[in-house]
Amino acid sequence: MSSIPMEYYLILSAFMFSVGVAGVLIRRNAIVVFMCIELMLNSANLSLVTFSSYLGNPIGQVFVFFVMTVAAAEAAVGLAIIIAIFRNKKTVNIDEINIFKW
Amino acid sequence: MINLIYLTVLLPLLGFLINGLIGRKIKNEKVIGIIGSGTVGIAFVIIILAFIETLALPVENRSNTVELFTWISAAGLNIKFAYLVDQLSLTMSLIVTGVGFLIHVYSIGYMHGDKGFWRFFAYLNLFIFAMMNLVLGDNFVVLFLGWEGVGLCSYLLIGFWYDRKFEKGTTSQAAKKAFVVNRIGDFGFLLGMFLIYFTFDSLNFKEVFSRAESFPVAELTFGLIALFLFIGAAGKSAQIPLFVWLPDAMAGPTPVSALIHAATMVTAGVYMVSRASIIFASAPAVMMIVAVIGLVTAIMAASIGLVQNDIKKVLAYSTISQLGYMFLAAGVGAFSASIFHLMTHAFFKALLFLGAGSVIHGMHEEQNIQKYGGLKKYMPKTYLTFFIATLAISGVPGLSGFFSKDEILWSAYANGGFVFWLIGAITAMLTAFYMFRLVSLTFYSKERFDHHHVHPHESPAVMTVPLMILAFLSVVGGYIGIPKVFSGEHGNLFEGWLEPIYAPALAKLATFGSHSHLEEILLMAVSVAAALSAIYFSLYVYTKKLQIAENVSIKFKGIYYLLWNKYFVDEVYEAAVVEPIQKGSEKLLWKIFDVKIIDGLANGVASLVESGSGIIRKIQTGITQFYAVVMMAGIAFALLWLILSL
Numbered sequence: 001m002s003s004i005p006m007e008y009y010l011i012l013s014a015f016m017f018s019v020g021v022a023g024v025l026i027r028r029n030a031i032v033v034f035m036c037i038e039l040m041l042n043s044a045n046l047s048l049v050t051f052s053s054y055l056g057n058p059i060g061q062v063f064v065f066f067v068m069t070v071a072a073a074e075a076a077v078g079l080a081i082i083i084a085i086f087r088n089k090k091t092v093n094i095d096e097i098n099i100f101k102w
Numbered sequence: 103m104i105n106l107i108y109l110t111v112l113l114p115l116l117g118f119l120i121n122g123l124i125g126r127k128i129k130n131e132k133v134i135g136i137i138g139s140g141t142v143g144i145a146f147v148i149i150i151l152a153f154i155e156t157l158a159l160p161v162e163n164r165s166n167t168v169e170l171f172t173w174i175s176a177a178g179l180n181i182k183f184a185y186l187v188d189q190l191s192l193t194m195s196l197i198v199t200g201v202g203f204l205i206h207v208y209s210i211g212y213m214h215g216d217k218g219f220w221r222f223f224a225y226l227n228l229f230i231f232a233m234m235n236l237v238l239g240d241n242f243v244v245l246f247l248g249w250e251g252v253g254l255c256s257y258l259l260i261g262f263w264y265d266r267k268f269e270k271g272t273t274s275q276a277a278k279k280a281f282v283v284n285r286i287g288d289f290g291f292l293l294g295m296f297l298i299y300f301t302f303d304s305l306n307f308k309e310v311f312s313r314a315e316s317f318p319v320a321e322l323t324f325g326l327i328a329l330f331l332f333i334g335a336a337g338k339s340a341q342i343p344l345f346v347w348l349p350d351a352m353a354g355p356t357p358v359s360a361l362i363h364a365a366t367m368v369t370a371g372v373y374m375v376s377r378a379s380i381i382f383a384s385a386p387a388v389m390m391i392v393a394v395i396g397l398v399t400a401i402m403a404a405s406i407g408l409v410q411n412d413i414k415k416v417l418a419y420s421t422i423s424q425l426g427y428m429f430l431a432a433g434v435g436a437f438s439a440s441i442f443h444l445m446t447h448a449f450f451k452a453l454l455f456l457g458a459g460s461v462i463h464g465m466h467e468e469q470n471i472q473k474y475g476g477l478k479k480y481m482p483k484t485y486l487t488f489f490i491a492t493l494a495i496s497g498v499p500g501l502s503g504f505f506s507k508d509e510i511l512w513s514a515y516a517n518g519g520f521v522f523w524l525i526g527a528i529t530a531m532l533t534a535f536y537m538f539r540l541v542s543l544t545f546y547s548k549e550r551f552d553h554h555h556v557h558p559h560e561s562p563a564v565m566t567v568p569l570m571i572l573a574f575l576s577v578v579g580g581y582i583g584i585p586k587v588f589s590g591e592h593g594n595l596f597e598g599w600l601e602p603i604y605a606p607a608l609a610k611l612a613t614f615g616s617h618s619h620l621e622e623i624l625l626m627a628v629s630v631a632a633a634l635s636a637i638y639f640s641l642y643v644y645t646k647k648l649q650i651a652e653n654v655s656i657k658f659k660g661i662y663y664l665l666w667n668k669y670f671v672d673e674v675y676e677a678a679v680v681e682p683i684q685k686g687s688e689k690l691l692w693k694i695f696d697v698k699i700i701d702g703l704a705n706g707v708a709s710l711v712e713s714g715s716g717i718i719r720k721i722q723t724g725i726t727q728f729y730a731v732v733m734m735a736g737i738a739f740a741l742l743w744l745i746l747s748l
Binding site: 021024025026033094095097098099100101 | 722723724725726727730731734
């Protein structure tokens with residue numbers, strides 16, 4: 001494992017993050033946007049684990065557990081919201097959910 | 103009893119609270135009346151006891167202060183709520199509670215059956231409470247408290263019958279007029295108080311007056327203070343140019359006219375001038391103004407009284423005229439004579455008003471003396487007491503009015519000069535004339551009322567007994583102030599009693615020239631002869647030869663017209679003051695300043711914000727991803743900036 005340099009992991013993490021950002025900004029389906037947010041969270045997790053492993057400090061991995069916990073809770077709430085919106089609007093297309101305006 | 107003097111203030115307040123709060127529930131008029139007059143009656147007894155106690159003290163200890171609590175205490179300004187019990191305040195309190203009590207009793211009969219019976223007595227008690235604060239206060243602030251309080255009660259009671267018409271308007275308009283004109287005077291009084299505090303660093307009577315003697319103060323300052331105080335006094339006591347409210351104040355019930363607008367409240371100005379005698383004495387120029395205004399008011403009001411037909415209106419102008427006398431006295435330095443006349447006037451003018459009330463009561467609310475006539479046989483008691491009061495006010499020798507009026511005329515001659523005396527004597531003549539015109543047209547002469555609808559009757563005892571007591575006082579009230587020229591070595595008792603109050607002022611004036619007794623008796627004889635001939639002439643004209651009065655009014659049409667319309671003072675004020683203020687308020691202040699400038703400013707700011715934010719709020723698209731893009735762009739920019747600045 002030590003044969004793979006740290007940069008590789010970080011680049012992968014950065015790539016995943018960028019894919020997540022692009023997805024959030026571009027995609028219209030709320031579910032996909034939601035998945036992209038998860039992708040961003042996990043890319044951050046990857047960075048944390050990488051640093052933890054290379055620097056020999058376990059705190060980074062502890063962080064990851066917390067992030068996963070929060071992500072799980074967020075997924076539950078987020079999906080519930082999406083279902084609620086779908087029941088009201090018959091759509092999960094976030095272009096059409098623009099009631100928060102002037 | 104001196105230490106219990108605060109009870110005389112608290113009792114009427116208590117009466118006001120009981121009648122005012124639960125009076126509506128007490129259906130029984132007797133209970134309300136007894137509470138209302140009883141509290142004032144007890145106060146009167148306490149004052150008498152305090153008076154006797156003070157009389158027993160040596161002269162130098164007769165001025166006592168009763169401190170209740172510290173009222174205002176702030177950075178150098180220390181106002182105590184305290185009452186000053188001295189010769190002057192005791193004299194005033196005796197008049198206020200004594201005459202006040204009689205009028206309260208009278209009101210039980212007069213206001214019988216009125217739906218506002220309880221309200222009336224509540225207001226009357228409140229008035230006595232305020233008036234007692236006014237006369238007993240030991241500093242200018244307590245005096246001012248009472249001063250405003252009596253003004254409020256005057257307003258409430260003039261407009262008491264708020265649903266009735268009065269002349270061209272309503273009673274509330276008359277009440278408002280009284281209040282507003284009084285405010286002009288109060289404004290002057292306030293300025294005077296400020297200047298006193300600024301100059302003497304105190305508002306306490308004793309401190310201010312002793313400092314007025316010792317402080318090196320410019321005469322101009324004294325003059326300004328005195329002038330401002332006099333403006334206040336002119337407002338309250340209905341002197342030129344602020345007298346216009348008093349005739350309209352007759353819109354109130356007659357006992358109110360007797361108590362407030364004849365006997366007590368309107369004399370507050372005289373009391374205040376007399377209390378601040380040292381300040382006035384230090385400003386000779388203002389003393390002159392006071393005397394001249396008093397004199398002009400006296401003769402002007404008396405001349406208007408000659409032709410009026412409303413019984414209360416004649417008495418109202420008579421009151422203004424007599425108040426002018428009091429100011430004339432104060433202006434020539436005869437302060438005790440002005441208070442003496444205040445007292446005798448309180449007796450006979452209250453009696454005249456109550457008698458007029460009794461006549462109005464018996465004539466079914468008719469107030470026009472042209473529609474009376476021959477009432478003597480229907481109302482003997484009212485007639486007799488009214489006649490005595492008329493004799494007293496006309497200055498017939500032996501009655502109270504003679505002594506006080508003569509004292510004033512003599513002082514006017516001795517300190518003012520012959521012209522002052524002459525105008526004063528002419529006023530006395532006019533007074534005798536119009537008063538006997540009133541008596542003739544009311545009680546003698548042909549019966550001119552409609553016998554089918556009007557059945558004149560005598561009033562009940564509850565009304566006539568106070569009349570008799572006041573008639574008794576109108577006769578004997580003068581004997582405590584017999585002039586020196588008759589009483590010899592005893593001197594004038596009333597003057598001697600008040601002398602310590604005025605000693606500093608009189609020492610400063612020191613203009614009492616020496617005149618022979620013969621001169622005094624001669625002048626007295628002339629003025630008495632003038633008054634008696636006026637009485638005779640008046641009786642002759644108005645009982646036998648009414649034709650003469652008509653001929654005169656036709657011959658001197660211009661003067662008659664002028665007097666009938668009261669010198670057009672109301673019209674002039676209407677055109678010069680009221681109209682410009684109304685027009686200015688409507689056309690300039692409302693339509694331009696308020697609507698265009700104030701509203702324009704407020705609305706302008708609002709519409710500016712609205713149109714500005716109308717552009718900015720377009721940013722809120724409601725599309726979540728747009729927000730996300732902005733956020734990302736922001737983060738990207740921040741990162742870029744961080745990297746570049748490394």
